[in-house]
Amino acid sequence: MTEKPVDKLTKSEAEKELARLAKEIAGHDRRYYQEDAPTVSDAEYDALRQRNEAIEARFPGLVREDSPSKRVGAAPVERFGKVTHRVPMLSLGNAFDDDDVKDFVARMRRFLNLRDHDKVELVGEPKIDGLSITLRYEKGNFVQGATRGDGYEGEDVTTNLRTIADIPHTLTGRVPDVIDVRGEVYMTHDAFKALNESREKEGEALFANPRNAAAGSLRQLDSRITARRRLHCFAYAWGEATANPAPTHWEFLERLRSWGFKVNPLIELCDGVDEALAFHRKMGERRAKLGYDIDGVVYKVNRIDWQERLGFVSRAPRWAIAHKFAAEQVQTLLKEIQVSVGRTGALTPFAVLEPVFVGGVTVGMATLHNEDDIHRKDIRAGDTVIVQRAGDVIPQVVGPVLEKRPRGAKPFVMPNRCPDCNSLAVREAGEAVWRCTGGLICPTQAVQRLVHFCSRDAFDIEGMGEKHVAEFWEEGLVRSPVDIFRLNRHRAKLAEREGWGERSVEKLLDAIERRRNIAFARFIYALGIPQVGQATAGWIARHYRTLDTWRAQMRAAVKERAKHSDEQKKPEAVGEAYADLCNITGIGMTMADDIVGFFAEAHNTAILDDLAKELTIVAPVAPARASPVSGKTVVFTGTLETMTRQEAKSRAEALGAKVAGSVSAKTDYVVVGADAGSKAKKATELNIPMLSEEEWKMLIGG
Numbered sequence: 001m002t003e004k005p006v007d008k009l010t011k012s013e014a015e016k017e018l019a020r021l022a023k024e025i026a027g028h029d030r031r032y033y034q035e036d037a038p039t040v041s042d043a044e045y046d047a048l049r050q051r052n053e054a055i056e057a058r059f060p061g062l063v064r065e066d067s068p069s070k071r072v073g074a075a076p077v078e079r080f081g082k083v084t085h086r087v088p089m090l091s092l093g094n095a096f097d098d099d100d101v102k103d104f105v106a107r108m109r110r111f112l113n114l115r116d117h118d119k120v121e122l123v124g125e126p127k128i129d130g131l132s133i134t135l136r137y138e139k140g141n142f143v144q145g146a147t148r149g150d151g152y153e154g155e156d157v158t159t160n161l162r163t164i165a166d167i168p169h170t171l172t173g174r175v176p177d178v179i180d181v182r183g184e185v186y187m188t189h190d191a192f193k194a195l196n197e198s199r200e201k202e203g204e205a206l207f208a209n210p211r212n213a214a215a216g217s218l219r220q221l222d223s224r225i226t227a228r229r230r231l232h233c234f235a236y237a238w239g240e241a242t243a244n245p246a247p248t249h250w251e252f253l254e255r256l257r258s259w260g261f262k263v264n265p266l267i268e269l270c271d272g273v274d275e276a277l278a279f280h281r282k283m284g285e286r287r288a289k290l291g292y293d294i295d296g297v298v299y300k301v302n303r304i305d306w307q308e309r310l311g312f313v314s315r316a317p318r319w320a321i322a323h324k325f326a327a328e329q330v331q332t333l334l335k336e337i338q339v340s341v342g343r344t345g346a347l348t349p350f351a352v353l354e355p356v357f358v359g360g361v362t363v364g365m366a367t368l369h370n371e372d373d374i375h376r377k378d379i380r381a382g383d384t385v386i387v388q389r390a391g392d393v394i395p396q397v398v399g400p401v402l403e404k405r406p407r408g409a410k411p412f413v414m415p416n417r418c419p420d421c422n423s424l425a426v427r428e429a430g431e432a433v434w435r436c437t438g439g440l441i442c443p444t445q446a447v448q449r450l451v452h453f454c455s456r457d458a459f460d461i462e463g464m465g466e467k468h469v470a471e472f473w474e475e476g477l478v479r480s481p482v483d484i485f486r487l488n489r490h491r492a493k494l495a496e497r498e499g500w501g502e503r504s505v506e507k508l509l510d511a512i513e514r515r516r517n518i519a520f521a522r523f524i525y526a527l528g529i530p531q532v533g534q535a536t537a538g539w540i541a542r543h544y545r546t547l548d549t550w551r552a553q554m555r556a557a558v559k560e561r562a563k564h565s566d567e568q569k570k571p572e573a574v575g576e577a578y579a580d581l582c583n584i585t586g587i588g589m590t591m592a593d594d595i596v597g598f599f600a601e602a603h604n605t606a607i608l609d610d611l612a613k614e615l616t617i618v619a620p621v622a623p624a625r626a627s628p629v630s631g632k633t634v635v636f637t638g639t640l641e642t643m644t645r646q647e648a649k650s651r652a653e654a655l656g657a658k659v660a661g662s663v664s665a666k667t668d669y670v671v672v673g674a675d676a677g678s679k680a681k682k683a684t685e686l687n688i689p690m691l692s693e694e695e696w697k698m699l700i701g702g
Contacts, residue, residue, distance in 0.1 A: 004372070004432070006054045013430050014059045015590045018067065019531040020346075020433070021052040025068040026457070026533055040367060041389035042295065043327035044396030046094055061661075064536060064586045080155035080219070083146035087180065087239035089134060090151050090312060092298065092322040098277050101299065104321045105273045108301065111310060111318060111646055121302035122270045123249045124279035127322055128234055129293040130186030131215045133161065135235075137179050140171040147218070150457075160218050161185075163227035166234075168260035175259060180239035183261070187214040188292045191230035210293050232292075235261035248302045269302065280323050287325065296324040311650040318650075327388040331401060332356035334385045337368065337412050341420050343448035343528060345436040349374060349414070351385070351397050358389050366397050370432045371414040378402075380409040420444040447473050449528050453481045457534055458526030459515045463508040471497075481526070482610035484512060517616045520547065527604075530594040536586055540595075541620045542631075543584050543658075547612060553577045554599040561596050572664070583633075583660055628699050630656030635663050637680055638673030640693050648696075655700055663688065671696045 009017065025048050031038050038045075049068055056063045095101045105120055114120070132148040145161035146154035161167055164185065187195075192210040199206055207213035217229035235256045238245060246252035250269050257263050266283070270276040280297045287294055301307055301319040310318035333354035339347050349368040356363060366387060368374050377399045379385065384404040387395035414434055416425050423438030436442050447470045454464035464484065472478040477490055487494065487509065494505045518526075525537035532540070544550035560575025571582035571589060581592045598604050634657045636648055643651075648671070649659045663670060663682040670683040670690045683690050691699065 006051065006058055009055065009058070010430065011059060011062070012590070014055050015062050015588065016431060018052065018055055018059075018062055018064055019591075021048055021055075022064055022067055022531075022533050024048060025052065039365075041327065041387075041395045042324070043388050044367070046096065046324065047396065049094065050096070062588060064531070064533065064591070067533075067535065067586070080157060082149075083144065083154050083156045085134060085146070085148075085152055085154060085180075085239065088151050089132060089148040089154070089182065089239065091316055092320055093316045095321050095323040101277060101280075101321065101323055102273055104299070108306075108310060108318065111644055112306060113644060120272060121248075121250075122273070122276045122299045123253070123267060123302050124270050124276050124283075125236060125267045125298045125300070126264055126283055126290075126294045127296040127298050127324075128184040128186050128264070129211050129295045130184040131211070131218055133157070133183055133185050133218075133233070134239055135161065135167060135181045135183065137171055137175065137181065139177060140175045142167070142169045155219070157218055159223045160220060160226040161233075163223055164231050164233050166232050166262040171259040173258055174255075176241045176243040176245060179241040179245065181235050181256070181261065182237040182239055183233045183235040185214055185218055185231055185233050186210065186292055187217070187229070187231060190291065195229060233262060234264045236263065244304065247304055249300050249304065249307070250302055252304075270299075284325055294325075296322050298322050309647065311647075311654055313650065327396075328358055329386055329388040329398065330356055330358045331384055331386055334379065334381060334383045334397070334400075336381045337374070337379075339415060339419050341418060341436055341442065341444040341448075343445060343452050344530060345418075345438070345442065345445050347414070347418070347425055347434040347436065349412070351379070353385075353387065356387065356395075358387065358395060363387075363389070363395055366395050368397060371412075371427070371434065372432055374412050378411070380405070380411060382406045382409045418442060418444075443470075443473065446479070450478060450481065450484075452528050453526045454484065455526075458522055459484075459518060460522075461515050462511040464511070468508075480607055480610075482607060482614060485516065485611075485614040487512060516614065517618060519618050520545070520620055523547070523611075523615070523617050524550075527598070529598045531591045532595065536584075536591070538620075539584050539586060545619050547608070547617050551599070551605075551608065553580065554596060557581055557592075557596045558600045561593065562600075579664065580666065583662070583664060583666065585658060585660075627655040627657075627701075629669070631658070632668040633658045633660050633666055635660050635667055635670045635679055635683075636673070637670060638676035640671075640673040642693065642697075651700065669696070669699075 004013065006014075025045070028038065028040055028045055028048075052068050056067065093104075095104060105122075108114075108120065109118075134146050134148070134154070135142060136144040142162070143158075144156065145158045145167075146156055148154050162169065167183075187210040189210065192207070192213050195213055196206045207216065213229070214231055217226050217231055220226045236253070238252065246255050253263050253267060266286075268275075268279050270279055276299050283294065283297050299321055301310065307317070307319040312318065334351050335354060336352045337349050338352060339349050341347060349370070351366045351368050353364050353366060368379065377397070379397060379400055382405070383400040385400050386398040388398050389395040414425075414427075416434075417423070418425050418436035418438055421436065421438040421442040421444070423436050423442060425434045425436050427434045436445065438445065447466070450469045450473065451466045453459060454461040454469060461484070469478065472487075477487065477493070478484055491505055491509070494500060494508070495502055519541070521534070521538040521541035524532065524540050525534050540550065544553060554577070556577035557575065560578045564574045571579040571592070578592065578596065581587060581595065582589060587595075629652060634652050636645055636659070640648055652659050660667060663679050663686065665686055667683070667686070667688050670679060670688055671693065672680050672690050673693055680690065
């Protein structure tokens with residue numbers, strides 16, 4: 001987290017900060033949701049998201065497509081089959097105080113254009129600290145269950161879910177022909193204690209907390225082990241359904257109970273925001289005595305028709321929010337401050353702590369983000385520091401206890417040399433981080449780029465983790481991404497490595513072979529282009545469809561940008577290919593320059609040539625929900641009468657359309673409201689179809 005307040009950031013600084021936050025939060029999501037091994041506290045994680053959201057609110061034009069606000073979770077692990085969620089299992093926005101909750105309700109009222117006297121009922125639910133799952137029923141029979149995964153694709157854990165007594169195998173009564181019931185699998189404190197006592201007797205590693213225990217239990221390959229773990233499940237929502245189960249969320253919960261699901265008995269129907277906040281206070285008081293972990297409460301709009309109108313923004317619904325509890329704080333000794341090197345050369349300081357037990361887990365390290373954050377908090381080696389956590393992960397260093405500071409404690413000085421390759425480290429003006437200038441000669445950077453290429457969200461190559469990649473790099477077996485797909489040429493040498501053999505080699509090479517077919521979006525993300533995260537990679541893939549098309553357009557953009565390299569111009573003034581890149585959702589000129597810069601480097605294009613010979617890159621599939629505007633580019637202009645602009649945009653995107661902010665030759669429709677201005681004029685000049693609000697609604701089906 002940078003020292004500079006959000007309201008003091010320049011546009012350029014804000015864009016770079018958003019890029020940093022997107023990368024850091026994506027890593028935390030992967031470790032939390034997929035690996036069950038998070039490395040930061042909930043409070044620290046929430047602080048990162050808060051800063052990201054504050055910057056986006058101040059600079060809405062800089063919102064990235066790989067923004068944490070559009071992304072949830074991480075890809076599923078390979079040992080289970082994969083399940084594509086027909087309706088995404090997205091995350092929730094967070095509220096940290098009463099004012100955040102009031103703002104949430106106010107935003108909904110504005111979105112729906114409600115009158116002052118229109119009542120907004122909210123359903124308050126304890127937020128269970130467990131593992132989100134979906135349960136699919138067809139003709140009342142349980143046919144498939146899956147974890148949330150990355151929100152779009154999860155792990156098939158049907159057999160294990162069948163062992164949980166709270167999950168009915170058949171539903172009776174008025175049940176839609178098909179319905180996906182969403183819920184949370186959790187472990188009680190008593191069951192957690194008994195499990196750890198048993199593991200201790202057997203000499204096995206103990207689980208850190210009930211959530212990790214529940215997640216690990218549900219991911220057992222042997223369902224008999226899951227059955228012995230005494231898991232529970234609360235049901236609370238639905239995904240796909242062939243018929244609307246109820247007109248309100250409260251009535252749906254009653255329907256769940258009638259079908260045989262366990263629904264949390266503490267859930268309350270709240271008549272407005274004041275009752276909702278009172279419910280939060282009550283849950284905070286009862287939290288320690290519940291017998292299972294909760295980390296806040298969730299508020300949901302009760303009316304289903306309003307939920308449907310509100311829809312989703314990025315990774316979260318507009319009609320629900322999680323109101324977190326305050327973090328727990330303890331004190332411990334900060335023994336020393338060390339520095340690690342990342343894939344892009346960023347030097348990140350971290351605290352080595354005297355191990356401390358907080359919130360149910362012992363922790364010994366915490367990230368310190370950057371030099372500015374350390375100086376702002378005045379953190380020094382030898383300090384007794386306040387650390388806080390809210391969840392099951394490494395804490396955030398809040399600050400020092402100054403009265404306990406030892407004599408001679410010196411302010412931290414960021415090294416001006418890379419700790420791994422001794423190259424000069426520099427901090428550019430306007431940036432919060434120091435970077436190693438070693439580039440490809442820095443072994444850590446080279447290895448981390450390859451690790452990123454093989455990571456779960458990229459090529460997802462089992463067996464090519466950081467340890468093996470580093471060893472292969474040291475031995476000269478893998479120095480570029482294409483070398484991974486030529487490791488089969490070194491079969492004999494691999495088999496001679498210590499601890500290896502024919503079976504280990506065969507397993508690794510098989511894992512590599514399975515990744516020769518790769519989705520275009522994953523391929524783009526794997527390249528490690530600065531600022532290009534998963535969401536942006538997806539938008540690029542959908543826009544260009546094939547690697548050949550993308551490369552051809554980027555070659556043109558490289559030439560266009562070269563002519564205007566020192567000029568600040570609008571994208572369309574640079575050239576058609578460059579402007580087309582900037583017109584992709586979430587891509588501004590700074591990110592576009594990073595993408596174009598990648599293609600301007602000869603060694604990068606050479607790697608692309610080599611990879612193209614080894615791989616089959618699969619074009620993105622058409623949107624699951626076909627509609628007359630799927631894949632079309634739409635621009636809204638003027639004042640709409642029957643819906644807000646925000647609602648119109650949300651509806652268009654839900655139907656597979658791309659909503660652009662400016663009119664170009666690639667625009668398919670311009671929807672014109674009252675007092676339309678220059679965009680309507682531009683559409684006339686380019687002969688682009690213009691639709692009235694009523695015509696637009698008829699086109700999309702009302």
